[in-house]
Amino acid sequence: MxxxxxxxxxxxxxxxxxxxxxxxxxxxxxRQIVVNPRAGRRLRLRIVVEQIYFTAVEALWILIPISLLLxxxxxxxxxxxxxxxxxxxxxxxxxxxxxxxxxxxxxxxxRSATAVTIETGYMQVLREIEALELQGVDPLxxxxxxxxxxxxxxxxxxxxxxxxxxxxxGYAIAWVLTTLPLQNFLAQIGKAVEPIDIVAxxxxxxxxxxxxxxxxxxxxxxxRKGITEIPVMTSRGAVACLFYCVAVNFALFAxxxx
Amino acid sequence: xxxxxxxxxxxxxxxxxxxLSKFSFSLSPGDAFSLHADRVDDAHLFLRALxxxxxxxxxxxxxxxxxxxFAKRRRLLAVRRRIGxxxxxxxxxxxxxxxxxxxxxxxYAENRLDLSLGEDVLDLCRLFGIEDKLDLRPAQVAPEDARxxxxxxxxxxxxxxxxxxxxxxxxxxxxxxxxxxxxxKMADSGVPFVYYAGLTQYDRLFKxxxxxxxxxxxxxx
Numbered sequence: 001m002x003x004x005x006x007x008x009x010x011x012x013x014x015x016x017x018x019x020x021x022x023x024x025x026x027x028x029x030x031r032q033i034v035v036n037p038r039a040g041r042r043l044r045l046r047i048v049v050e051q052i053y054f055t056a057v058e059a060l061w062i063l064i065p066i067s068l069l070l071x072x073x074x075x076x077x078x079x080x081x082x083x084x085x086x087x088x089x090x091x092x093x094x095x096x097x098x099x100x101x102x103x104x105x106x107x108x109x110x111r112s113a114t115a116v117t118i119e120t121g122y123m124q125v126l127r128e129i130e131a132l133e134l135q136g137v138d139p140l141x142x143x144x145x146x147x148x149x150x151x152x153x154x155x156x157x158x159x160x161x162x163x164x165x166x167x168x169x170g171y172a173i174a175w176v177l178t179t180l181p182l183q184n185f186l187a188q189i190g191k192a193v194e195p196i197d198i199v200a201x202x203x204x205x206x207x208x209x210x211x212x213x214x215x216x217x218x219x220x221x222x223x224r225k226g227i228t229e230i231p232v233m234t235s236r237g238a239v240a241c242l243f244y245c246v247a248v249n250f251a252l253f254a255x256x257x258x
Numbered sequence: 259x260x261x262x263x264x265x266x267x268x269x270x271x272x273x274x275x276x277x278l279s280k281f282s283f284s285l286s287p288g289d290a291f292s293l294h295a296d297r298v299d300d301a302h303l304f305l306r307a308l309x310x311x312x313x314x315x316x317x318x319x320x321x322x323x324x325x326x327x328f329a330k331r332r333r334l335l336a337v338r339r340r341i342g343x344x345x346x347x348x349x350x351x352x353x354x355x356x357x358x359x360x361x362x363x364x365x366y367a368e369n370r371l372d373l374s375l376g377e378d379v380l381d382l383c384r385l386f387g388i389e390d391k392l393d394l395r396p397a398q399v400a401p402e403d404a405r406x407x408x409x410x411x412x413x414x415x416x417x418x419x420x421x422x423x424x425x426x427x428x429x430x431x432x433x434x435x436x437x438x439x440x441x442x443k444m445a446d447s448g449v450p451f452v453y454y455a456g457l458t459q460y461d462r463l464f465k466x467x468x469x470x471x472x473x474x475x476x477x478x479x
């Protein structure tokens with residue numbers, strides 16, 4: 001019993017330490033974004049653009065088919081179970097508010113968060129971060145800040161694209177392939193979307209972006225012993241990102257819609 | 259005044275070494291030290307300590323008379339930029355080309371991206387035979403070329419002190435001779451440096467004084 005209590009205590013302490021370290025990392029990156037030092041500003045901007053290209057532009061080829069398939073499938077399902085006048089509301093409540101941000105976050109975690117953890121882990125093991133410092137370059141400026149800005153901006157754009165494509169594309173596919181009554185669907189969506197929905201989705205994008213970046217960087221920086229530690233940290237980082245997104249999604253849902 | 263001064267510095271072991279027991283050491287302009295150690299890891303740790311890459315577990319690190327606070331990262335960066343560290347673990351940034359690696363410090367410091375390599379840098383690249391590989395990434399070139407790029411980067415960044423470790427590692431013989439010649443020229447010009455040759459014939463090429471590390475105890479002769 002005593003051993004078990006000790007185990008629980010150690011786990012709780014480890015977890016608290018981890019959260020404290022992640023918060024410290026988040027604070028340092030955020031402060032650096034606010035300070036925006038002149039040194040390396042152009043370099044930083046270039047890396048932000050590269051990050052947006054990698055996280056948002058290159059992900060479109062995956063996100064658009066997923067949003068089309070999910071959108072059409074859900075619209076067809078909803079139209080089967082909902083009365084015609086509820087279809088717009090259900091689509092907004094589930095597809096735009098919930099599935100859109102979560103599925104997009106999942107795509108970003110699978111593509112970018114894992115890549116960031118692996119890259120940071122390698123840089124840590126191969127002493128590349130040290131090499132930057134030896135040139136007088138602050139790793140916060142050209143590694144961490146651009147990742148945070150790039151991933152957050154990308155998430156915001158990708159979630160918007162997911163919502164538009166899933167609703168419009170899903171509607172188009174359902175309209176072409178089936179004979180279900182979908183009259184006035186778009187007008188219903190237009191009526192169902194309220195400003196609070198847009199604020200909630202934008203906040204989700206913001207919190208997801210900040211959290212995914214900090215968690216993936218943190219697990220990359222946690223690699224100490226060698227290259228064999230990188231897969232373990234990548235897996236832990238991805239799972240932690242997923243839990244974080246689901247928890248934030250629920251917290252924002254509770255804050256806005258309960 | 260000493261450029262680098264370690265006072266009562268101590269560090270726990272790394273790798274297979276014995277660590278560094280409490281010692282004091284200073285490196286001033288004109289100093290040239292040859293480092294001898296019974297364990298490679300201790301010699302490596304000593305050079306990293308001088309490069310400010312291993313914060314002291316006891317004691318202090320002074321650069322140019324100022325005690326360094328290792329919690330203040332931006333101040334540390336300014337110091338590290340002034341140290342030419344040519345340890346065996348000195349790396350290049352893997353996802354950038356050799357050219358970008360050579361320019362990164364200037365890109366950052368001068369806040370410009372339109373820079374080109376200076377003549378001195380290009381001359382060294384030619385000497386080491388990497389001029390036509392500058393637009394490749396480190397993983398796309400041979401380890402010798404990546405090592406040469408590290409040497410060019412450190413030699414041309416305007417460092418005021420050099421810490422050199424095992425010059426022969428990952429370099430063809432011809433390049434080693436040239437590299438040794440460059441270090442010798444540097445020593446003649448009064449730039450302070452510490453050189454660890456390992457167990458090679460390069461051990462006594464340009465030493466003025468010796469540093470011995472035996473069982474983690476540092477002594478200067």
